[in-house]
Amino acid sequence: MERLKCTISYDGSGFAGFQVQPRQRTVQGMLEKALAKIHKGEAIRIQASGRTDTGVHAVGQVIHFDTPLTIPEHNWKQAINTLLPDDVHISHVEQVSDSFHARYSVKQKEYHYMVLNRDEPDVFRQNYALYFPKSLNIEAIQAACEYLEGTHDFTTFSSAKSTVKGSKVRTLYHASCRKKGNDIEFIFRGSGFLYNMVRIMVSALLDVGVGKRNPEDIPVLLAAKERGKLGKTISPNGLYLWEVSYHEQTEEKHFED
Amino acid sequence: MERLKCTISYDGSGFAGFQVQPRQRTVQGMLEKALAKIHKGEAIRIQASGRTDTGVHAVGQVIHFDTPLTIPEHNWKQAINTLLPDDVHISHVEQVSDSFHARYSVKQKEYHYMVLNRDEPDVFRQNYALYFPKSLNIEAIQAACEYLEGTHDFTTFSSAKSTVKGSKVRTLYHASCRKKGNDIEFIFRGSGFLYNMVRIMVSALLDVGVGKRNPEDIPVLLAAKERGKLGKTISPNGLYLWEVSYHEQTEEKHFED
Structure with missing residues (x-):
């Protein structure tokens, strides 16, 4: 068996989220259908770095799966992409060791x-950005971002419906606007994100x-540790899972200003 | 009766084209439904500068309609937009004289x-640009554009299914890439465009x-005047009705390089 790691992008607009659900069009469903075709009908289960909700996009989601086939590494990408619809695309495939796990x-x-911050909405970006016409104080937002950085209990900033048991402490290495x-x-x-965080x-x-x-x-x-302190969860349409890293970063990643 | 001219944008992805059709989601259908609500159920017919096909977008489509209501001009825009779905938006409304006709x-x-001209497709632009990975000679395209400019019979460049009777002579004031x-x-x-032109x-x-x-x-x-000389009509997804002008342009419009 070989383990393959794939980096994928998808437009979340047309999917009922990442995770397989009966009678729903999901990203996992499309990927597993494509892989089943390549494996002559055999069901291949994929593991992702995490789920994304309905309407959430991904630029760099990561999945892995195990295969009994011995297709050369560089042929996998085209083999899978050919079988995928236009709104999911594999940008990179590499063979990894059995100790690699897309989630763990x-x-x-x-x-x-x-966020689209102007008076007029943009019909072409309704699924890709939150339309927010009110004027914003960017300096104040940036100052607030700095308070979010660091290791905190993020209970206040996670869905009350969260099924995560145990600690809601996470480390945010970077928060900016x-x-x-x-x-x-x-x-x-960050090291990890709670549901809807x-x-x-x-918001x-x-x-x-x-x-x-x-x-x-x-x-x-943050200190209150109470979800009720905050308003409603905003639209998934502006959200992108941008990158998943599997290596410790030795120095802080550079973000352009 | 007052005649109102509206400039509208729409994302063509979710519409079966502009023109009303039974049991189809169309741009005209959405606009007329919104206007009927404002007119307490009375059917209001709109006239557009022209139709657009399924999947074709508009940044500056123009329509007009006549209304017995005496709503102040500046209230119309919000009144209609409130009743429209997110993928159609009115950007401008103005009162015009009865001699104005959106089409004539x-x-x-x-x-x-x-056109998206790179190796990898972009999942976020599948509905908004033609994915074309082959390398392109832009200078050659630009030289070809110059041959298209001017007054010609565009029969070779129009759909064989075109129902236009009479002349297929049109003037292209500007063609560039x-x-x-x-x-x-x-x-x-140009002065006008034939079907699929x-x-x-x-292509x-x-x-x-x-x-x-x-x-x-x-x-x-151009001289052959025969549609069969050219390959298939390409995807509507990259096409945008950008602007409709109702005034003679005294000098050539400036296009940025």
Whole structure:
């Protein structure tokens, strides 16, 4: 058996999320269907770095699977892509050792969240960015981001429906926002993320941006450890699973300003 | 009765084209449904500058309609947008005289066609650009564009299914292509366009770009007046109705390089 690691991108708009569900179009479903074809009908189970919800996109999701086939590494990518629909694409395939696991070996994950911050909505980006016309104080958001960085109990910033047992302590190595024209791009890099954590953090940061909260409220919210302190989880459409890393980063990753 | 002119944008991905059809989701259908609500159920017919096919987008489509209501001009935009789905949006409304007609008063139309010219497809742009991985000679395409400019019989470049009776002579004031990173953007501005004309022109220009044809073939193709001389009509997904003009342009519009 060989273990293959694949980096994949998908447009979440047309999927009922990543995970297989009966009678639903899911990313995992499409991938496993393609792999079953390659394996002459044999069911091949894939493991992902984690699920993504309905409407959430991925630029660099990672999966692995084991195969009895001995196809040369460089032929796998085209073999699978040919069998996938246009909204899922494998960008990289590599053979890995049996000790690699797409979920359990994760060291860091990076998520981006895109906000369209202008008066008029953009019909072409309704599925790809949150339309938010109110004026935003970027400096205040950036100050709030700095309070989120570090190792904290993120209970306040995770879904009350979360099924995670045990610790809700996570380390956020990087949290920032940058303005690019009318876009505001949020970047989060961390050891792991709780359910809905990015969407709840962005919701709180937008509250800071419009002046409903102060950056200094963030440490208070973290200390409260109570999901009810914050407003609703915002749209999945602006959220992208950007990168999954399996190596310890020896120095801080550089983010352009 | 007042006549209102509206400029609208739409993402063509989710529509069975512009024109109303029974049991199909169309742009005209959505607009007329919204207007009927505003008019307490009374059917309001809209007139557009022209139809667009399934999958074709619009940045600046223009429509007009007549209304017995006396809503202030600046309230119309929000009133209609509130009733429209996220993939259609009215960007401008103005009152016009009865002599204005969205279709018959058109002086010039501008279409853009987007091509993604790189090795890897982009899952986020499958509906918004033609994925074309082959390497392209932009200078040759530009030379071919210049042969298309001017007043010609465009029979070779229009659908054989075209129902247009009479002359297929049209004037193309501007035809160009420009490279922006991995994108190739085609721009066409003309007095009018025949059915599928932009998609057939881009198809021929891509043939020139890959070396299957020479720029000098364009005048020969025009002179042949035979649709069969050219390959298939390419995807509607890269096509945008960009702007509709109702005034004679006194000097040539400036296109950035």
